[in-house]
Amino acid sequence: MSQTTSSTSTAPAVRTVFRTCPLCEAGCGLEITLKDDRVTRIRGDRDDVFSHGFICPKGSTLRQLHEDPDRLRKPLVKRDGVHVEVEWEEAWQTVRDGIAGVIERHGRESIAVYQGNPSAHSLSAMTFGRTLSQAVGTRQHYSASTVDQMPRQVAAAYVFGTAVSVPVPDLDRTDYLMILGGNPYASNGSLCTAPDFPGRIEAMRARGGKLVVVDPRRSRTAEEADEWLAIRPGADALFLMALVNVLFADGLADPGPRVGALLDGLDELRELSAGFPPAAVALAVGIDAATIRRMAHELAEAPTSTVYGRIGTTTTEFGTTASWLVDAVNILTGNLDRVGGAMFAMPVAGGASTRGPSGAGKPFRVGRGHSRVSGRPEVMGEYPAAVLAEEILVDDVSDGGEGGGRVRALVTVAGNPVLSTPNSEQLDVALADLEFMVSVDIYLNETTRHATVILPPPSQLQRSHYDLLLLQFAVRNVANYSPAPLPLDPGQPDEWEILAKLALLFHGAEPDADPSIADDMAIGSLVHHAVSDPSSPVHGRDADELLATLSANGRHGPERMLDLMLRTGPFGDGFGAVPGGASLDLLLDHPHGVDFGALEPRLPEILRTPSGRIELAHPVLVADVPRLAEAVDRLAGQTMVLVGRRDLRSNNSWMHNIEVLVKGTPRCTLQVHPDDAIEHGLVDGGYATVTSRVGSIEAAVEVTEAIRPGVVSLPHGWGHSMPGARLRVASERAGVNSNVLTDDEALDPLSGTSVLNGIPVTLVAVS
Numbered sequence: 001m002s003q004t005t006s007s008t009s010t011a012p013a014v015r016t017v018f019r020t021c022p023l024c025e026a027g028c029g030l031e032i033t034l035k036d037d038r039v040t041r042i043r044g045d046r047d048d049v050f051s052h053g054f055i056c057p058k059g060s061t062l063r064q065l066h067e068d069p070d071r072l073r074k075p076l077v078k079r080d081g082v083h084v085e086v087e088w089e090e091a092w093q094t095v096r097d098g099i100a101g102v103i104e105r106h107g108r109e110s111i112a113v114y115q116g117n118p119s120a121h122s123l124s125a126m127t128f129g130r131t132l133s134q135a136v137g138t139r140q141h142y143s144a145s146t147v148d149q150m151p152r153q154v155a156a157a158y159v160f161g162t163a164v165s166v167p168v169p170d171l172d173r174t175d176y177l178m179i180l181g182g183n184p185y186a187s188n189g190s191l192c193t194a195p196d197f198p199g200r201i202e203a204m205r206a207r208g209g210k211l212v213v214v215d216p217r218r219s220r221t222a223e224e225a226d227e228w229l230a231i232r233p234g235a236d237a238l239f240l241m242a243l244v245n246v247l248f249a250d251g252l253a254d255p256g257p258r259v260g261a262l263l264d265g266l267d268e269l270r271e272l273s274a275g276f277p278p279a280a281v282a283l284a285v286g287i288d289a290a291t292i293r294r295m296a297h298e299l300a301e302a303p304t305s306t307v308y309g310r311i312g313t314t315t316t317e318f319g320t321t322a323s324w325l326v327d328a329v330n331i332l333t334g335n336l337d338r339v340g341g342a343m344f345a346m347p348v349a350g351g352a353s354t355r356g357p358s359g360a361g362k363p364f365r366v367g368r369g370h371s372r373v374s375g376r377p378e379v380m381g382e383y384p385a386a387v388l389a390e391e392i393l394v395d396d397v398s399d400g401g402e403g404g405g406r407v408r409a410l411v412t413v414a415g416n417p418v419l420s421t422p423n424s425e426q427l428d429v430a431l432a433d434l435e436f437m438v439s440v441d442i443y444l445n446e447t448t449r450h451a452t453v454i455l456p457p458p459s460q461l462q463r464s465h466y467d468l469l470l471l472q473f474a475v476r477n478v479a480n481y482s483p484a485p486l487p488l489d490p491g492q493p494d495e496w497e498i499l500a501k502l503a504l505l506f507h508g509a510e511p512d513a514d515p516s517i518a519d520d521m522a523i524g525s526l527v528h529h530a531v532s533d534p535s536s537p538v539h540g541r542d543a544d545e546l547l548a549t550l551s552a553n554g555r556h557g558p559e560r561m562l563d564l565m566l567r568t569g570p571f572g573d574g575f576g577a578v579p580g581g582a583s584l585d586l587l588l589d590h591p592h593g594v595d596f597g598a599l600e601p602r603l604p605e606i607l608r609t610p611s612g613r614i615e616l617a618h619p620v621l622v623a624d625v626p627r628l629a630e631a632v633d634r635l636a637g638q639t640m641v642l643v644g645r646r647d648l649r650s651n652n653s654w655m656h657n658i659e660v661l662v663k664g665t666p667r668c669t670l671q672v673h674p675d676d677a678i679e680h681g682l683v684d685g686g687y688a689t690v691t692s693r694v695g696s697i698e699a700a701v702e703v704t705e706a707i708r709p710g711v712v713s714l715p716h717g718w719g720h721s722m723p724g725a726r727l728r729v730a731s732e733r734a735g736v737n738s739n740v741l742t743d744d745e746a747l748d749p750l751s752g753t754s755v756l757n758g759i760p761v762t763l764v765a766v767s
Contacts, residue, residue, distance in 0.1 A: 012036045018045050018591040019482030020467060021059040022121045022460050023655070026188035027467050027474070028055055028195045029592060030062070032485050039063035039461065039485075049595040050478045051195030056188070057649045057661065062461055064658045066486070070726050071442050072456035073489060083444055083454065083724075088491060092501065092511035094453050098436040099505055102409040105435075110408040112140035112388065116415020117148070117652055124457070124495035125413060126468040127558040128503070131522050132411070135503035139369050140391065140407055141382040147421055148311060149191050150379060151319030151751040157364035158618040159327055161608025162352040163380055164472045167327065167342035168192045169306040170599055171200040171475050174340045176298065176305035178212045180236050180326070181312020181757070185220035186648045190310050193467065193474040198224070200475075210302070212295065214239065214287075215312060216643055217671070217713055218706035229295075230708040232286035233643050234758030235635050236309065237318035237628055238276065239285045239292065240325035244332060245273040246296035253332040254300075262604050265617025269328060272617075272625050284635035286708065300333045304340025312643070315757050318628055320750035324621045331616065336603075343599040344606050347472045348479035348582050349562065350569035353606050356535055361608030366750075372396075372405075374745075376752055384752035385421045386744040392430035409436040411502070414457075418446040419653045419717055422754045423694045423744035424737050428722070440498055443654060449724035455502075457495035461486045466562055466587075477571075479582060480593035481562070496557045516556065523550065523560050530568050537574040538567075546575060559584060571596050624750060640676070642690065642741060642759040644716045653717035656730040668735025669702035671713040672763075677703045680763045687766035690714075692759055695740035698766055712761065714738035 012035040021028045029048025033041040042062060044055035065071070075091030076083040086094075102110060113133055119125035133141060145153075153163035169177060171194055182190065184197035194200060201211055201224065213222040214229045214236070222228040231239055247253040248270045255263055278289035285292070299305045309326040313319065327336070335341030347354065367377035373390045376383055383391075391407045410431070418428050431437065431450035439451040448454050457463070465482040488494060493501070493515070500515035500522075509517075527543050527550070530536045538546060550560045563584035567573050573581030580586075587594060609615050649661040656662055670690060672682055682688050684703040689696060690712070699714060707713055719737025720730035739756075746755035 017485040018048070019485055020465050020480045021055070021062070022465050023058045024188055025190050025193050025470050026056070026195045026197065027051070027193050027470060027480070028059055029480065030055065030059055032062075034485065037486055039066070045592060047592040048480070049593040050476060050480065054196035054199060058655065061658050061660055064660060066459040066461045068657060070657055070728055071459060072444065072454060073492070075456065076444060076454040078452050083449070088493070089511065091453055091455060092505070095438050095455075095502070096505050096511045098409070098438065098452055102436050106405060106408050108137040109140065110405055111136055111138045112142060112391065112407045112410050113138065114385070114388065114410065114412045114415050114417055115143040116413065116417070116420075117144040118414035118654065119143075120469050121467070122414065122495065123464055123466045123468060123558045123562065124499060127561045128496045128499040128522070129413065131518055132413070132499045132503045132506070135506040136411065137506065139378070142385045142388050143382055144385070144415060144420060145380070145382065146384045146386070146751070146753045147315065147756060148753075149314055150753045151314040151748055152191055152309070152323045154320050154366070154379060154751045155323035155327065155621070158621055159324065159615055160606065161361045161364065163364070164351050165344060165353045165606055165608070166191055166473055167330065167336060167344055168473050168475055169308045170340050170343045171197070171204065172598070174204060174304050174306050175209045176302035177201065177204060177209065178214065178295070178299065178305070178307045179221060180214040180307065180309040181314075182308060182310030183215070183219040183221045183646065185224060187646050189475070191473050192308060193470045210298070216708050216711045217645060219645070220648075229287050229291065232284065232635060232638065232708075233641050233711055234316045234318065235285045236313040236316065237322040237325055238281045238632065238635065239287060240322060240329055241273055241276040241628065242278045242281050242285065242292045243296045243299070243329050244269065244325060245276050246278065246293050247300060247329070247332045248273055249277070250297070252296065252300035254334050255331050255336070256334040256338070259331060259334070259336050259603060259614070262607070262613050263331065264611060264613045264615055268617035268622065272622065275629055281632055284632045299329065304338065305333055305335050306330060306340070306342045312757055315644070315753060315755065317746065317748055317755050317758070318624070318631070319748040319753050321621065321624050321628055328616060331614070337601045344602040345472060345474045345599060346477050346570050346596075346602065347474070348477060348569055348571050348596055349466070349468055349471070349565040351472050353472070353608070354570050355533070356608070358605040359607050360610065360612040363610050376747070379752045384747055384754065385417060386423070386747060386752075386754045388417070388421070389423065389427040389430040389744065392433055393426075408434060410434055412437070412439045412441065412447060412451070413499070414441060416445050416447045416653050418722075419719055419737055419739060422739055422742035422746075422756070424719070424739040425695055426744065438502070440495075440502070443657065444724070444726040445654065446720065446722045446725050449722065455498050457498055458488055458492055459486075462488055462492075463495055464559065468562070468565075476598055477596040478593055479566070479587055479596065481584060481587035483588070494557065519556055519560075523547065523564070526561060526564055530564065536568055537572065537577060541575065549575060620750065638760065639710060640761055640763060641711055642692070642738070642761045643711055643713050643757040644738060645713050646716055650717065656717065656720060656733070657727045659729050662729060662733050666700065666733060666735070668700070668715055668718040668733070670699035671702050671704050671707050673707050673709045673711070674703055674705060675709045676712070676763070677701070681765040682763065689764045689766055690741060690761050691764070692741040692743060692761045694743050697736045697740050699736050712763065
């Protein structure tokens, strides 16, 4: 809500609004001061129930992002190779004609959809993205998930039953935290929504707890740790399996009576781990056997402990197996679903882990389709982002494939895959070969420069916000809704209206179609599903009555959907059945959010596995263990490999056009250990040619002891030097695109996720 003050009728109208920051997964509350609809100050909301005033450098730049002259205010249409600004009517007509032409010539399976990372931070994209995807009518779906978190969700789905049943560290009550491949001092949490993650770590240490960081780099988080273990890239699954081995061999494995009574596969895991004693894997892991054994004992003997693995573990060739073994260690040490251990959030707006009958569900499976060219299996409704380029470039394969012919058109929503997905140069060439492309994006960037039409949504300050996805993984059960602080520009459709209208055009509607048609269809479907679901709190209620209640006062769009989810969620008011329960009105009355309490044990209610039990030795996961064993010698003999990194001020590529976030010392450098610098003739401040199987780049060298020998590191999301993009600030500090080096053929087979860490490379000094 807002407060307005004015001393005279001509004085600027001053108001204060509160909203949740949409720029990363932390979900920090912001206090925004405006004068005549211009932001004058942004600071942390000290009364926010979750973040308590914490703010990172990104959150204070929403004004700069809103006012960025490069941010698109009107649609762009490409004419004779140049993007020109047009009115919305012309843009919609161009989209309508382009869609109809591709469908007529090639069919719907020739159209692909790519959703980028910012979609997860958008209430509109989370509520209407599915509407658009279904309307396109294709199986060619891609997203940033397969260059990020997919393995973590796949492992959770096999073990616990749903892809959002991911245990998160109970940061505020644990005594021992081990982080693998994560750097929350730079990126806060990920698949672990926790404002001020560093402050929570420091509070743990202040009460006598211990922090261990396992990472090839001495990251900012590792600098603060009680102990840093410089693991070899890609060896996380071996390290975790060795911990499991010790827990069994030394009699430390004890899931506890409550979890143990729900657990299947304990003996099978014991047998699997027998082949991975610390001494056998120490060289491959890069951590000595005594330390591995000590780590297992410390985790088991601490009053409470939790292991947290993030992108450094998921973007590897064993991403899913490593994610599974994170859960295995937490289970064996007795810390699953336990205060101070690894616990499950109870999302206020509900989700797959709260809906439907509790305690049992349908089997999770992948491979309901396979990509046309290389036969990669579908995972959670999408194909690996790494195969998008070949699906565009390769003509029909001999057997016709399962997905029809080549991809000839593309829809992108808030993504920049030319910088964020493997073998970027190949994808860049592929996008230039498309017949039609439409992008929903605020920038003309390295990807959207290929678009026939760019449809710009309003800025983050002109959108309402609720972290519909991210609060599924929160370390506390909270809910924060933020109305849009600023009004839409004249003639500017809201983001949900753009997505809804696109969906209508794919259904064959005319360019002047009203987005409310798709809105009414979507909410109607949701309400009818809720009243027909025996497990829903509104089962058997009158659907028309509920729709009328949701639509009161002209409410529509994402807010209407969110209100339904809140009211039928685990803390909801059930449309009057539970007075004072969650609803959108409740959140509007509490602009600093509502705290529904600390995490509580959820087993067995959260389980959705076919057996109704924790399937610790799921056959798909077990079948990957021989591949892990075969990798021991190869990992032990690896020479020079590349890993990624992120910076606190530039989480993703689209933040590189904000001066305050990129100014200062250049951060797009190749970090090299002094020993490797000497061996390859590299000097600090000089340049090196880095070459992988698929590409080569020249990068500025930063010699540092904050990385283990045999490993080099480049940050993610740079390379802003491509013609046709309009990113003035970013192009002045272009950097290099690390994904020119990532291999599109190197994937975790269980999840289709690209290997972005542990890429074999060679180094040559540049004169």
